[in-house]
Amino acid sequence: MGLVVYNTLTRKKERFEPVTPGKIGIYVCGPTVYRPSHIGHAVGPIIFDAIKRYLVYSGYDVTWVVNVTDVDDKLIVEADAQNTTTEELAQRITKDYLDAMATLHVDTVDIMPKASEHMGDIISLIESLCEKDLAYVSNGDVYFDVAKDADYGKLSNRRLEDQEGQRDLQSGEKRNAGDFALWKAAKPEEPDEVKFNSPWGKGRPGWHIECSAMSMRYLGETFDMHGGGMDLVFPHHENEIAQSESASGKPFAKYWMHNGLTKVNTKKISKSDASPEMQAALMKMTLHNLLEEYPGELIRYFVLSTQYRRPIEYSEEEIESKRKGLETFYRLFERVERICGTSPYEKAGELGEPKGPVSEEVGSGTLAATFDEQIAAFKRAMDDDFNTAGAIAAMFEIAAAVNRFIEQEKLETTGADAAKKDLLTAAGRLITVARLIGLFIDPPQKKSAEGDGLADKAMQVLIHIRQHLRKKKDFETADMIRDMLSEAKITLEDRPDGTIWRAE
Numbered sequence: 001m002g003l004v005v006y007n008t009l010t011r012k013k014e015r016f017e018p019v020t021p022g023k024i025g026i027y028v029c030g031p032t033v034y035r036p037s038h039i040g041h042a043v044g045p046i047i048f049d050a051i052k053r054y055l056v057y058s059g060y061d062v063t064w065v066v067n068v069t070d071v072d073d074k075l076i077v078e079a080d081a082q083n084t085t086t087e088e089l090a091q092r093i094t095k096d097y098l099d100a101m102a103t104l105h106v107d108t109v110d111i112m113p114k115a116s117e118h119m120g121d122i123i124s125l126i127e128s129l130c131e132k133d134l135a136y137v138s139n140g141d142v143y144f145d146v147a148k149d150a151d152y153g154k155l156s157n158r159r160l161e162d163q164e165g166q167r168d169l170q171s172g173e174k175r176n177a178g179d180f181a182l183w184k185a186a187k188p189e190e191p192d193e194v195k196f197n198s199p200w201g202k203g204r205p206g207w208h209i210e211c212s213a214m215s216m217r218y219l220g221e222t223f224d225m226h227g228g229g230m231d232l233v234f235p236h237h238e239n240e241i242a243q244s245e246s247a248s249g250k251p252f253a254k255y256w257m258h259n260g261l262t263k264v265n266t267k268k269i270s271k272s273d274a275s276p277e278m279q280a281a282l283m284k285m286t287l288h289n290l291l292e293e294y295p296g297e298l299i300r301y302f303v304l305s306t307q308y309r310r311p312i313e314y315s316e317e318e319i320e321s322k323r324k325g326l327e328t329f330y331r332l333f334e335r336v337e338r339i340c341g342t343s344p345y346e347k348a349g350e351l352g353e354p355k356g357p358v359s360e361e362v363g364s365g366t367l368a369a370t371f372d373e374q375i376a377a378f379k380r381a382m383d384d385d386f387n388t389a390g391a392i393a394a395m396f397e398i399a400a401a402v403n404r405f406i407e408q409e410k411l412e413t414t415g416a417d418a419a420k421k422d423l424l425t426a427a428g429r430l431i432t433v434a435r436l437i438g439l440f441i442d443p444p445q446k447k448s449a450e451g452d453g454l455a456d457k458a459m460q461v462l463i464h465i466r467q468h469l470r471k472k473k474d475f476e477t478a479d480m481i482r483d484m485l486s487e488a489k490i491t492l493e494d495r496p497d498g499t500i501w502r503a504e
């Protein structure tokens, strides 16, 4: 069937055909580095990182560009408020962003161009629009003349007439209310580092033109995928199209992909406190703080559990419920390691990407059959507009089949060595499938039995007492220990080779 992508431009799913056979260029609008990122800023990068991994696995040569907006009005205001330079602010916030991306395993971006380092590209793009009389100079500013762009509004489906008179009329300077700035003249009170030389005097570029210039610089005038949040459709992406296509006379991006926005569900956050202060605090919750509280893989898994075009509902309870799903896999991998004496993560490294049918790797008929069926389901989901939620559902089916195999073959007690070998291969293979969307790259950091010393020692005492009580048939007290631990979010698991504990 092949890959199908929903295109905002045509408002339908289309069969994907790259501009150049075998190659794909992707541009995703990156952060404006003036304030620490929040959860919403992580959604696009996580999704496109998964998309890139899958496209590379599918055989494409992919170049992925994410820009950094380090020249913008917001930076000037914030740097002034913090009594620092825009450069220092941009560097600090960019570092914070990159650290968060690394924790989330967003590590397939190829190029991260900064606006401040592309003034030449930006200025020559504006010049070519002026030469074609599609842009005009007014008081040192340069504006794009939307009235001269016949198909302006095609992405957001807005007609120019609808906008007239609706936008704030700071005009007198502008010909049409919808005209937007390509270049803004420097104001005397602004710091020197944001005053760039140009044919129109000192100033700085508008945000939209930065993205047009940098995307075309690295991916060519026509490239494959342009992504960003739904909130960027208008005016940002509409204006990118207008500028780029007017300048080049060619189609700009072929497929426009927009991810759903993050909704903070305050009702579910806390039954006791959904006050406005609480809401404000949550909206401000930075990625940095979030990643101190939750592992990066959990946030990534949380984002990928929803198809990218749908809104993501963020609340602590949603994250906790996803944690349970993720732990299903972690427990399976631990179980396999206990049985086989080797980590399935290690085995995954040996196996490499999934290629041929799993039946050639795993002897057992039913296990291999489920595997092949579910790997096909995984690919079908990803080929259907990158439905990562469907791909994760297939991973769950595989995990369930591997757990069933352990039971059937009694691998925790008396199982045969050949079956254990198959088990290790199967678990390793599951990891390699998950890695196609960037999950299970590294083993999770353990907080359980092998974890920090003192807690474990205390837990071993409790486990020992509980076993003793059960031997004496005092099940009531034994169960009380387990229930009280459960309330404290510590789980005891009785296994053939002893009891282990795990804290949430």
Ligand SMILES: [Zn+2]
Pocket: 028, 029, 030, 211, 236
């Ligand atoms: Zn952009």
